[in-house]
Amino acid sequence: MIAAATQTDEPQFDQVASALDLFDGDARATIGALLAELQFVRKQLALCEAGMSVGFTRGWVPSFESEGGSNV
Numbered sequence: 001m002i003a004a005a006t007q008t009d010e011p012q013f014d015q016v017a018s019a020l021d022l023f024d025g026d027a028r029a030t031i032g033a034l035l036a037e038l039q040f041v042r043k044q045l046a047l048c049e050a051g052m053s054v055g056f057t058r059g060w061v062p063s064f065e066s067e068g069g070s071n072v
Contacts (some may be wrong), residue, residue, distance in 0.1 A: 023029040049061070 019030050020027065021033065023033065
């Protein structure tokens, strides 16, 4: 017996194509914007780390590196 694949009514969303569309297909501009956004988010994380005590977060400490693979 072959199990039927589950289907959803939601359309597939291609994040890469969407990001490239924002910059009219310019890959360099897209990557530059994403790197700038990453830098901003890392600065925000550093501010949060400086402002929160370890007791407040119950020992959790933010990490600046991804724990997963390259599929962010």
